[in-house]
Amino acid sequence: MQMDERKKKVLQAIVLDYIATAEPVGSRTIARKFDLGVSPATIRNEMADLEDMGLIEQPHTSAGRIPSNSGYRFYVDCLMKMASLTDKEKLFIETNVVHKIRELESFVQQTSRLVSQLTNLTALVLTPVKANSPFHQVHLLPYQPSKALMVVVKENGAVENHVIDIGENTTQEDLQRVSTILNSKLKGLTMEKVKSGLLSEIYSELARQKDLISMAMELLEPILDPHEQDKVVLGGTLNMLNQPEFKDVEKLKNVLRIFEEDHTLKKMLTPSSEPGLTVRIGGENNLEEIQDCSLITATYQIDGQTISSVGVLGPTRMDYSKACSVVEFMTTSLGEVLKRYYK
Amino acid sequence: MQMDERKKKVLQAIVLDYIATAEPVGSRTIARKFDLGVSPATIRNEMADLEDMGLIEQPHTSAGRIPSNSGYRFYVDCLMKMASLTDKEKLFIETNVVHKIRELESFVQQTSRLVSQLTNLTALVLTPVKANSPFHQVHLLPYQPSKALMVVVKENGAVENHVIDIGENTTQEDLQRVSTILNSKLKGLTMEKVKSGLLSEIYSELARQKDLISMAMELLEPILDPHEQDKVVLGGTLNMLNQPEFKDVEKLKNVLRIFEEDHTLKKMLTPSSEPGLTVRIGGENNLEEIQDCSLITATYQIDGQTISSVGVLGPTRMDYSKACSVVEFMTTSLGEVLKRYYK
DNA sequence: TTTAGCACTCTATAAAGGAGAGTGCTAACA
DNA sequence: TGTTAGCACTCTCCTTTATAGAGTGCTAAA
Numbered sequence: 001m002q003m004d005e006r007k008k009k010v011l012q013a014i015v016l017d018y019i020a021t022a023e024p025v026g027s028r029t030i031a032r033k034f035d036l037g038v039s040p041a042t043i044r045n046e047m048a049d050l051e052d053m054g055l056i057e058q059p060h061t062s063a064g065r066i067p068s069n070s071g072y073r074f075y076v077d078c079l080m081k082m083a084s085l086t087d088k089e090k091l092f093i094e095t096n097v098v099h100k101i102r103e104l105e106s107f108v109q110q111t112s113r114l115v116s117q118l119t120n121l122t123a124l125v126l127t128p129v130k131a132n133s134p135f136h137q138v139h140l141l142p143y144q145p146s147k148a149l150m151v152v153v154k155e156n157g158a159v160e161n162h163v164i165d166i167g168e169n170t171t172q173e174d175l176q177r178v179s180t181i182l183n184s185k186l187k188g189l190t191m192e193k194v195k196s197g198l199l200s201e202i203y204s205e206l207a208r209q210k211d212l213i214s215m216a217m218e219l220l221e222p223i224l225d226p227h228e229q230d231k232v233v234l235g236g237t238l239n240m241l242n243q244p245e246f247k248d249v250e251k252l253k254n255v256l257r258i259f260e261e262d263h264t265l266k267k268m269l270t271p272s273s274e275p276g277l278t279v280r281i282g283g284e285n286n287l288e289e290i291q292d293c294s295l296i297t298a299t300y301q302i303d304g305q306t307i308s309s310v311g312v313l314g315p316t317r318m319d320y321s322k323a324c325s326v327v328e329f330m331t332t333s334l335g336e337v338l339k340r341y342y343k
Numbered sequence: 344m345q346m347d348e349r350k351k352k353v354l355q356a357i358v359l360d361y362i363a364t365a366e367p368v369g370s371r372t373i374a375r376k377f378d379l380g381v382s383p384a385t386i387r388n389e390m391a392d393l394e395d396m397g398l399i400e401q402p403h404t405s406a407g408r409i410p411s412n413s414g415y416r417f418y419v420d421c422l423m424k425m426a427s428l429t430d431k432e433k434l435f436i437e438t439n440v441v442h443k444i445r446e447l448e449s450f451v452q453q454t455s456r457l458v459s460q461l462t463n464l465t466a467l468v469l470t471p472v473k474a475n476s477p478f479h480q481v482h483l484l485p486y487q488p489s490k491a492l493m494v495v496v497k498e499n500g501a502v503e504n505h506v507i508d509i510g511e512n513t514t515q516e517d518l519q520r521v522s523t524i525l526n527s528k529l530k531g532l533t534m535e536k537v538k539s540g541l542l543s544e545i546y547s548e549l550a551r552q553k554d555l556i557s558m559a560m561e562l563l564e565p566i567l568d569p570h571e572q573d574k575v576v577l578g579g580t581l582n583m584l585n586q587p588e589f590k591d592v593e594k595l596k597n598v599l600r601i602f603e604e605d606h607t608l609k610k611m612l613t614p615s616s617e618p619g620l621t622v623r624i625g626g627e628n629n630l631e632e633i634q635d636c637s638l639i640t641a642t643y644q645i646d647g648q649t650i651s652s653v654g655v656l657g658p659t660r661m662d663y664s665k666a667c668s669v670v671e672f673m674t675t676s677l678g679e680v681l682k683r684y685y686k
Numbered sequence: 687t688t689t690a691g692c693a694c695t696c697t698a699t700a701a702a703g704g705a706g707a708g709t710g711c712t713a714a715c716a
Numbered sequence: 717t718g719t720t721a722g723c724a725c726t727c728t729c730c731t732t733t734a735t736a737g738a739g740t741g742c743t744a745a746a
Contacts, residue, residue, distance in 0.1 A: 404728095
């Protein structure tokens with residue numbers, strides 16, 4: 001079966017109307033709302049063909065058609081025109097993000113809120129991967145008796161605090177000495193490198209000053225722990241509740257459950273091989289829980305290096321055009337802003 | 344109408360059974376499940392009395408009774424025995440919190456997760472109020488060209504990072520000088536005091552070193568901004584979905600909506616006048632959205648000073664006994680642990 | 687190739703008819 | 717006087733039945 005121009009128009013009409021109304025679309029509706037210049041009967045014939053091709057399906061015999069996953073896929077790949085954002089929306093993003101970036105943590109929050117507000121979907125934003133950014137510097141500051149505050153700065157600007165126990169009789173000078181050693185050894189190295197071999201080197205260097213060994217070991221542990229390194233920030237979780245496909249609480253629970261599994265979220269967002277926009281429709285997500293959802297993600301780069309990613313999650317019946325353009329605009333904006341931030 | 348011993352037992356039976364089953368409770372059920380030694384008919388008479396007193400009500404004529412808000416109130420005040428936690432549960436709390444407190448931020452997370460797991464309700468934990476804790480020390484560290492990292496440590500151990508812009512030609516020594524001044528002026532003072540008058544003093548002191556004025560001003564701004572000072576951490580939001588009273592998405596939306604309003608959450612949790620356990624049932628919460636919910640909060644103290652609070656939110660039909668004991672045990676544990684932490 | 691007409695299918699909604707649970711009242715009983 | 721058994725009554729919930737409406741597929745005509 002060939003995909004001629006009119007079939008495309010019919011498919012597009014079905015997708016657009018279904019996205020807008022969440023109701024199965026009948027031939028009559030299409031003839032009325034979309035000006036194809038043919039009668040419902042003709043459209044019915046085309047629809048039968050489209051169904052044979054697996055692009056649309058019928059919930060039951062006497063209902064209209066809804067797009068199948070392949071139908072959405074075809075729409076996204078071939079029919080969809082990326083809606084460019086209105087000036088108002090662009091301004092909205094720019095005034096809210098571009099001018100306010102100060103700390104990495106809060107800008108991730110901001111991003112997720114913006115994206116969810118603009119799309120009415122749930123936004124997922126991965127914090128810039130701390131693990132991959134090399135050490136920049138380590139400071140050890142006095143904190144409380146027998147405790148020190150370790151401030152770790154990565155080259156990407158991320159800052160981490162850790163409180164560590166130190167012996168009662170560790171002096172300010174001891175701290176100074178340890179941090180000097182750490183700085184000289186760690187600077188410019190990624191976590192992986194530190195883990196893989198450098199650790200023993202530092203260890204032996206410090207061995208000269210026996211008292212400090214245990215401190216140094218404990219001290220490195222939290223930074224190296226890969227568990228805390230990156231996390232996913234959600235925005236507009238409740239937008240899910242507005243989707244008619246989740247008016248049943250049981251279905252809702254399934255989807256919302258994955259929002260509490262940090263691990264799963266990370267896997268969903270972790271940049272796939274190719275950079276740029278990725279659309280995963282329904283079953284294309286390997287996760288059981290979101291078979292009825294689509295996930296749109298995009299990565300952003302600085303100097304060609306992938307930093308992190310932004311995504312939206314919603315029902316397969318989502319406004320792909322809008323969602324794609326928001327996510328894409330967001331990531332390019334972020335790329336630019338962060339570049340400026342680092343220079 | 345008098346509240347005799349048997350009426351109390353009947354009311355207690357109704358509350359307990361309704362909490363367990365979420366179904367209106369009939370006289371027959373009470374006679375069967377609870378050993379009151381009287382027939383259903385007698386219980387029916389008592390129930391009619393309890394209804395006259397406004398403690399229970401009927402959804403419709405041929406249904407059993409459910410506790411009214413006043414009924415719950417009477418139960419909580421007079422009938423409820425605080426269930427003491429099992430050793431297993433205590434151990435669970437202690438191994439998970441008591442031994443792992445390191446950083447204030449993460450322990451709040453931990454607390455909320457524990458409480459929600461133990462109660463199957465939604466936990467709310469207020470971060471220890473930063474605003475009220477006096478300055479302990481300020482460090483200014485080099486960060487990036489023309490940016491510095493300011494690390495503020497409060498006396499309660501809270502650590503805050505702020506990235507601030509500094510002039511291109513600010514030297515390491517300048518930073519040192521500013522931080523010395525700030526430390527000497529701010530140490531031991533609360534934000535309120537700083538705001539109310541000290542600001543100008545610091546300003547004039549720094550005026551001698553003109554270049555640093557603008558830096559110092561900008562530097563203080565983020566710490567003083569009351570907006571970021573405390574926040575509420577939620578745990579087990581999705582437990583709401585398991586409650587039969589929220590199987591309707593519309594009702595659910597109402598409740599979940601307030602979880603996105605940070606402002607409202609804070610107000611709910613902000614310690615009321617009296618310290619200790621507070622139970623607010625249904626309409627006793629002034630918030631429109633949670634008329635069908637009850638909120639249990641408790642504060643914890645260190646050396647008699649109220650630090651912060653922990654709460655749970657759930658439908659009015661909640662296991663008050665369990666919830667109260669978990670919240671109370673949690674706050675006393677936290678009080679002890681934090682005391683140890685500071686000493 | 688397109689279209690009008692029509693019989694057919696299926697859902698969603700309303701109406702109708704029990705079954706079941708629970709009550710309130712009355713009268714008997716200890 | 718307090719308690720209990722019995723019974724008529726009420727109301728919800730579930731199932732069944734009927735009906736209207738939307739949409740299709742097929743056929744035959746344009």
